[in-house]
Amino acid sequence: MFTIDMQSRIPVFEQIVIQTEEFIRAGILNPGDKLPSVRELTAMIGVNPNTISKAYGELERRGLTVSVTGKGCFIAKNISDVLKTAAEKKIPEFEKLAKELIDSGITKDELIRRVNSLVSQ
Amino acid sequence: MFTIDMQSRIPVFEQIVIQTEEFIRAGILNPGDKLPSVRELTAMIGVNPNTISKAYGELERRGLTVSVTGKGCFIAKNISDVLKTAAEKKIPEFEKLAKELIDSGITKDELIRRVNSLVSQ
DNA sequence: AAACTGTACTATCTGTCATAGTACAGTTAT
DNA sequence: ATAACTGTACTATGACAGATAGTACAGTTT
Numbered sequence: 001m002f003t004i005d006m007q008s009r010i011p012v013f014e015q016i017v018i019q020t021e022e023f024i025r026a027g028i029l030n031p032g033d034k035l036p037s038v039r040e041l042t043a044m045i046g047v048n049p050n051t052i053s054k055a056y057g058e059l060e061r062r063g064l065t066v067s068v069t070g071k072g073c074f075i076a077k078n079i080s081d082v083l084k085t086a087a088e089k090k091i092p093e094f095e096k097l098a099k100e101l102i103d104s105g106i107t108k109d110e111l112i113r114r115v116n117s118l119v120s121q
Numbered sequence: 122m123f124t125i126d127m128q129s130r131i132p133v134f135e136q137i138v139i140q141t142e143e144f145i146r147a148g149i150l151n152p153g154d155k156l157p158s159v160r161e162l163t164a165m166i167g168v169n170p171n172t173i174s175k176a177y178g179e180l181e182r183r184g185l186t187v188s189v190t191g192k193g194c195f196i197a198k199n200i201s202d203v204l205k206t207a208a209e210k211k212i213p214e215f216e217k218l219a220k221e222l223i224d225s226g227i228t229k230d231e232l233i234r235r236v237n238s239l240v241s242q
Numbered sequence: 243a244a245a246c247t248g249t250a251c252t253a254t255c256t257g258t259c260a261t262a263g264t265a266c267a268g269t270t271a272t
Numbered sequence: 273a274t275a276a277c278t279g280t281a282c283t284a285t286g287a288c289a290g291a292t293a294g295t296a297c298a299g300t301t302t
Contacts, residue, residue: 072300160277
């Protein structure tokens with residue numbers, strides 16, 4: 001499930017957060033679904049329990065999951081709203097990247113063609 | 122000219138690299154132009170000379186500048202080609218971000234509209 | 243009661259970033 | 273030539289984030 005690159009400059013706990021988000025967007029993880037327990041993920045990935053705990057704490061802080069001591073870590077019920085809101089905050093980043101590419105010699109048409117070619121689920 | 126945020130999680134030397142790139146794309150810095158000397162930038166920004174040197178080394182490594190001991194650090198002559206090549210390598214990143222937004226509930230049309238609204242120089 | 247859940251805490255190690263200080267090789271202007 | 277400038281290299285040091293190790297605790301499930 002999770003693929004961690006220990007050589008990456010992106011912290012392990014952040015890689016877990018990012019990949020969890022991706023699984024949600026891909027429909028692999030759905031509202032109410034239970035994530036692996038801290039100790040399970042520890043065994044699966046081969047990192048320290050504290051690192052997993054840090055990732056789960058960050059996921060909850062972002063509203064993507066709800067953690068309950070004794071039960072587990074679950075995908076939030078209102079996950080689609082949370083994703084939408086988070087995505088809207090990323091639009092400036094999208095525009096900045098698009099402008100960077102355009103200013104570097106890539107045409108608008110090329111970018112638009114790329115967007116249209118994307119396969120949405 | 123340069124605006125450094127010491128609180129940012131982005132290293133200072135990388136902020137210098139990023140902003141130099143932006144100045145080039147904006148037409149503020151052009152091929153052959155001389156960047157401030159290491160010691161000038163040290164005084165302007167208020168950081169260690171080693172930090173500036175590290176930024177200049179990275180800029181040269183990326184082909185954006187050419188440093189000559191005794192003369193200075195200059196914007197590369199073939200800068201537009203370098204920018205174009207670098208931009209092409211970033212297209213997958215652009216597509217990934219676009220797909221993320223689409224999968225989060227933002228429409229393709231909205232993204233395309235945003236791209237079309239960008240003011241290119 | 244046993245086995246599980248998430249969480250909290252201290253201590254320690256590591257790597258990256260930035261600083262401080264010094265030094266050296268090459269260029270420019272006087 | 274000489275002084276003042278250029279980029280670069282090097283060691284040493286401190287600060288910080290990330291990850292680990294170990295232990296402990298509160299709540300849930302069977």
